Amino acid sequence: MIVAFDRMYSNFQTIVSLHLPLRTALALVVSSALVVHQIFKRYETYSILAHVLLLLVPPRILAIYLEDHFTHFLCILVSYTLYLFTLILSISLYRVSPFHPIAHYPGPLLNKLSKLWMVWVVSRGKLHLYLKGLHEQYGDIVRIGPNEVSIRDPSAIVPLMGPDGLPKGPFVEALANQKSEIDLGKWLGFFTYDLLSDLAYGGGSEMLRLVASHIFGQAPWMGIYANYIPQVSSTIRRLNESEKARTMERVKNGSIKRDLFYYFNNEDCQGAESTPPPIKVAISDGSLSVIAGTDTASSTLNNLFYCLLTHPKACNRLREEVDSYYPAGENALDTKHHADMPFLNAVINETLRLYPAVPSGSQRVVIKGTCGRAIGPYYLPEWTSAAVHFYSVHRDPRNFYPSTDAFWPDRWLIAAGQKGQQFPENFVHNAAAFIPFSYGPENCVGKALALQEMRMTYFRGGTGRFLRINKITSASVDFTSLYYDNSVMLIVLCQDNISGVKAQRDGFLMWMAEILYEAGVAAFGCNIDQ
């Protein structure tokens, strides 16, 4: 085999060998790297075959022209070094040059050069703070990648994400363009980035998946290669298999009630499609909703409890409101008053304002082949990715003032013109800049469900073991308002709920210890602010 390859190579060598002078041979290597840069610029590709053909094959062939001047080993070394160096230099110079289509947007040099810098930032779990800092330094639009901007200007929300806005970022589009059946595992990681961009929470393989999706979200080509690393691919395979098994089981058993799957699987035989979708589509729909709905809701609940526990006055006020709507004997799980309880909804909104579960927003992209798009006051050339940075928009004093960075639920009551509320001087409340569920036709499909979940959780505790409080110091926690009821956490807001759960106090303490243990060990910056 080796002999045959050697013979083939020397035949090839004889055919293409031209005995070029050294300068000409080197110039040939440099020019091919420049041509390949143009190809990459035109057709950004995540195909491994294309990467091999463009990155590895040309310098190997061109090494032949150096054979007259160096030893065999040196030819290869010089050819590859010069080729890759020229390619990287050419790409870098272009990215920081005034000729780049988004050169006029300010941003740090490293961000302009490569997304690898963002991979590092993301791996530290503080992307939302990093981007907020960049907006404070550079203004309302910042170049955060070679072809990517982050926006803090609410006037960009409608043109970017509204009915005439842009489609979702490159990963989602690439998924839609898959010709054959999709490899769910591969794309799941990319999707979670769009959705869960900046969450910071812990939890075994979930966290592994999340960290991976964060990183691959910044540099999708890494995801393609990582899929070939046995440890990564086996985690993805396990995830795939478990999603598949759950879906098959659910399809086999049919509906007991009208859950989400009832609709995914077209079990009502109504709507646009009357037949069930292919099983792969059902699996992917199910997985996406679980991913989209679980971590967003649980992290918001974490933050909500954190805010209440660190603001005992607000906690007591909420307790009073609950007691007034649901006096002793009333079923607090009855949803009839939930949407009308002003302070409860103000507390939820204020939590979502300070800690949006998707802080860096959802990416949109200007499709290739268009002449670019005007997004509010900004012009975005084709193939530029852009996202409104929810976290920065929510914490901008031009949108919410005073106490912009503080937990102050009253702002929502004042804005709604609630009786008895003082209108502070210079009060600003830009409702259009409050977008925790994103905006437009592609916003969060689970918004109503999520809000109801938040309201109900006051009474039930909801997500059980997933519920973690971000940062707890004994001084800031009013332990007497928390009880543990075997499987769920119960925040006791109604007087009549207290009896019956007291016996579980030991359980509660164990649970609390577990939280503290997790918060201490999992250094994922659970408290979003630190």
Ligand code: HEM
């Ligand atoms: C507090 C809780 C939640 C927050 C803050 C939240 C936020 C978001 C955001 C910002 C997006 C991106 C939308 C966009 O690209 O413009 C999104 C998408 C989505 N959410 Fe939620 N979400 C929450 C809970 C849920 C729940 C409980 C479900 C369960 C059904 C859910 C299902 C989805 C789905 C399926 C998408 C993808 C929509 C699409 O791409 O078309 N979310 N969510």
